[in-house]
Amino acid sequence: MSNLPAPTENYQEEDEMNAVAHDYGVGKEPVARLRMAVVGAGSRGASLARAFHACPEWELTAVCDVEIDRAGKLAAQLGDVPWFETIDELLDSVEVDTAAIATPLGALHGTTMTALRAGKHVLAEEPLADSLVRGHEMVSEAQANGLVLMTDHPHSFEPAIQKIQKLMDSGSLGEILFVEALLSEPNLLKTERDVFWDLAPGNFAILDQVLPEGLAPLEVSAFGGDPLGTGRDCVGHINFRLSNDAPVHVHVNRLSRAKTHQLLIAGTRLTMVWDGGLHKERLQVLDPCLPNQQKHFSPYCPEPEIPQLLDEDGPQLILEQQTLGRMAAELAKRIQRQRGGFPPHLPGLRVLAMLEAIARSRSIDGQASRVMAPFPEDSDPDIAGNWSQSILWSK
Ligand SMILES: NC(=O)c1ccc[n+]([C@@H]2O[C@H](COP(=O)([O-])OP(=O)(O)OC[C@H]3O[C@@H](n4cnc5c(N)ncnc54)[C@H](O)[C@@H]3O)[C@@H](O)[C@H]2O)c1
Known part of the structure; x- marks a missing residue:
């Protein structure tokens, strides 16, 4: 028997998704606008700045970039907000509540610590830091200051x-049989990081959210390759097991000509296929109990309330802006203490724990490497949550 609603109930699903959108503040009067500064005016910083600029909960107050022309150009596009060369100058000159840090990985820790020490909340890019120790330092600083x-x-x-998360939580899939995730982006020159640090964090963050036990494998094996001799892995394969022994395979690739982002989760009852490259119908749920492998589509539901700023750039960018808008609204709720739940830094730390285990596995020719606990054993349990107690994180 399938737990899915009949295909004719799609409208109900759309209502559900609209309800999610409204929950994130779309179409509601904001309580009070929070002031945001964007640090790093590259491609990600520009996307974040546009999203916060369009979000009713936020006022974009300043931008900065060590390449000052970039900061000025972005500021001009967004209605001449003040712009600065350094985060110190920015914090000395403008009142802000929060900083969105969109610098390259090497500068994330320094800029984030500067913002936190100045008493600002932080949205930091992924991966959160270039090591678990540094990530933990950032979290400790935030916790110490109540940020x-x-x-x-x-x-x-x-x-x-x-x-997907809802279907997984409801147990509709049955027992998980296997998981496969793929992310390939053709631009080899975009970053000097190896492909694991470059592309795996996005996949891990999704898995951390949707897997019933989160991203908490005991150990991980990684295999990579650099066939062009660039000095770093450009293709990578990561394997680990869930607690029921179901294998998970994550493939990241900078050499592929095709841009692909897919996730497949197979269960004993249903299989889910998410395709991040598609604008509509990104999620298919396959039910072998239905005749002829009939597919049930869970349609992507556009939100007309969000201004379609980038219409000429295509639907993918509109979708990205809408998703960033929801994230901005969630961040506001967290800061205004309107939403509790697990600490928002935990997924970032768990992703770092995975990346470090992968690096260790690569250094021993792909043998399995233990995933370390994201917090030291003597951490305050309120900070560590249940994770440090979990045997899944035992060292
Ligand atoms: N979350 C996601 O889905 C996602 C997507 C893309 C990129 N990223 C991350 O976003 C970050 C930026 O990526 P990008 O593609 O925009 O890179 P980018 O190189 O285009 O932009 C980074 C900008 O930061 C500036 N910068 C460097 N050090 C600085 C400092 N100390 N203070 C202020 N500005 C500084 C640089 O001059 C540059 O303009 C990276 O950490 C990347 O991993 C995340």
Whole structure:
């Protein structure tokens, strides 16, 4: 028997998704506008700045970039907000509540610590830091000052991913049999990081959200390759097991000509296929109990309330802006203490724990490496949550 609603109930699902959108503040009067500064005016910083600029909960107050022309150009596009060369100058000159840090990985820790020490909440790019120790330092600083530190894992706010999470939580899939995730992006020159640190965080953040036990494997094996001799892995395969022994395979690739982002979760009852490259119908749920492998589509539901700023750039960018808008609204709720739940920095730390285990596995020719606890054993349990107690994180 299938737990899915009949295909004719799609409208009800759309209503559900609209309800999610409204829950994130779309179409509601804001309580009070929070002031946001964007640090790093590259491609990600520009996307974040546009999203916060369009979000009713936020006022974009300033931008900065060590390449000052970039900061000025972005500021001009957004109605001449003040712009600065350094985060110190910015914090000395403008009142802000929060900083969105969109610098390259090497500068994330320094800029985030500067913002936190100045008493600002932080939205930090993924991966949160270049090591688990540094990530933990950032979290400790935020906790010590009662500040929110959230990692920018945008897919978490996508309706299709939230739908997967709901189906997983409800047990509709049955027992999980296997999971496969693939992310390939052709631009080899975009970053100097190896492909694991570059592309795996996005996949891990999705898995951390949708897997019933989160991203908590005991150990992980990684295999990579650099066939062009660039000095770093450009293709990578990561394997680990869930607690029921179901295998998970994550493939990340900078050499592929095709841009692909897919996730497949197979259960004993249903199989879910998410395709991040599609604008509509990103999520298919396959039910072998229905005649002829009939497919049930969970449609992506556009939100007309959000201004379609980038219409000429295509539906993918509109979708990205809508997802970032939801993330911005969630961040506001967290800061205004309107929403509780697990600490928003935990997924970022768990992703870092995975990345470090992968690096260790690569250094021992792909043998399995233990995933370390994201918090030291002597951490305050309120900070560590249940994770440090969990045997899944035992060292
Ligand atoms: N969450 C996601 O889905 C996602 C997507 C893309 C990129 N990213 C992350 O976003 C970050 C930025 O990526 P990008 O593609 O925009 O890179 P980018 O190189 O285009 O932009 C980074 C900008 O930061 C500036 N910068 C560097 N150090 C700085 C400092 N100390 N203070 C202020 N500005 C500084 C650079 O001059 C540059 O303009 C990276 O950490 C990347 O991993 C995340």
